[in-house]
Amino acid sequence: QSALTQPASMSGSPGQSITFSCTGTNSDVGYYDLVSWYQQHPGKAPKLMIYEVTKRPSGVSNRFSASKSGNTASLTISGLQAEDEADYYCCSYALSGNYVCGTGTKVTVL
Amino acid sequence: QVQLVQTGAEVKRPGASVKVSCKASGYTFTGYYIHWVRQAPGQGLEWMAWLNPYSGASSSAQTFQGRVTMTWDTSISTAYMELSRLTSDDTAVYYCARVGFYFWYFDLWGPGTLVTVSS
Numbered sequence: 001q002s003a004l005t006q007p008a009s010m011s012g013s014p015g016q017s018i019t020f021s022c023t024g025t026n027s028d029v030g031y032y033d034l035v036s037w038y039q040q041h042p043g044k045a046p047k048l049m050i051y052e053v054t055k056r057p058s059g060v061s062n063r064f065s066a067s068k069s070g071n072t073a074s075l076t077i078s079g080l081q082a083e084d085e086a087d088y089y090c091c092s093y094a095l096s097g098n099y100v101c102g103t104g105t106k107v108t109v110l
Numbered sequence: 111q112v113q114l115v116q117t118g119a120e121v122k123r124p125g126a127s128v129k130v131s132c133k134a135s136g137y138t139f140t141g142y143y144i145h146w147v148r149q150a151p152g153q154g155l156e157w158m159a160w161l162n163p164y165s166g167a168s169s170s171a172q173t174f175q176g177r178v179t180m181t182w183d184t185s186i187s188t189a190y191m192e193l194s195r196l197t198s199d200d201t202a203v204y205y206c207a208r209v210g211f212y213f214w215y216f217d218l219w220g221p222g223t224l225v226t227v228s229s
Contacts, residue, residue: 001171003154036215038155045205045222046155051215089155093214098171101147101155 004029004090004102011108012080019076020105022090028100030071034093037066037075040104041086049088050075077107085109112136114206114220121226127194130223132206139187140164143209145216146180146191148202156202160209161189196227 005023012018022029022037029035033053038046048057050066053073063078073092077084090102115133122128132144146158159170161180170178179192193200204223207216 003156006154032214034214038216045219046207046216047219048215048217051213051217057217091155091157091216097169098160099145099157099214101157104154 001028001094001096001098001100004092004100006088006090006102006105008103009106009108011110012077013110014080014082016080017076017078018080018107019074020088020107022073022075022092022102024071024073024092024100026071027096028092028094029068029073029090031095032093033068035066035068035073036091037064037073038089038091039084039086040089046089080109082109112218114208114218116204116206116220116223119224119226121228122196124197124227124229126196126227127192128196128200128225129190129192130204130206130225132189132191132220134187134189134208137208140184142211144180144182144189145207145209146178147205147207147216149205149222150199150202153202158204159191163189193225196225198227201225201227 010020035053037050040046053068066075088105117131145160161168163182168180182189206220208218
């Protein structure tokens with residue numbers, strides 16, 4: 001199972017919106033609506049931000065939204081804030097019954 | 111407090127095995143899967159395996175089949191992941207994470223255990 005493909009880095013100014021992708025195959029991202037997104041600050045464990053493609057857990061800012069089209073999922077951060085600077089990973093359940101995660105996107109707030 | 115607590119850092123020689131523990135508290139241990147995800151230095155997340163501590167069922171990524179063993183002790187709400195035949199490529203932070211039955215996302219993570227493989 002190959003890792004899901006994410007852009008290595010994205011950046012934006014405070015207040016701007018950024019959107020980045022997570023590309024898989026028709027055996028994982030494209031097959032199930034079971035993509036989740038995680039935020040990871042340096043030296044910390046990942047934190048769940050989005051599950052089942054578009055759902056936000058309680059306590060996660062509504063500035064975070066997500067979608068999916070075909071084999072590609074996307075995460076949007078609106079009204080970018082300094083605290084959003086982190087690494088972001090997508091993960092998906094796969095046809096094999098296992099999971100696959102993405103290569104990660106480093107978000108920089110300029 | 112709902113949390114997963116993991117063992118401290120380990121240093122191992124190439125060819126050795128490492129056993130990492132993950133202790134659950136604040137929730138019913140047998141009511142959730144435990145997954146293992148690792149992250150090599152500067153790299154992304156790599157899913158390794160899952161364990162159902164209620165039924166004992168488990169599965170691992172093909173990359174780790176034959177090298178990873180998952181065990182658990184319900185009496186102390188603890189899951190273990192043992193990785194054998196270590197090489198320098200296994201140097202990574204190993205996380206345990208929780209997944210609810212009939213859910214497919216990691217809603218709770220342990221703090222991670224750094225495993226360094228070095229001669």
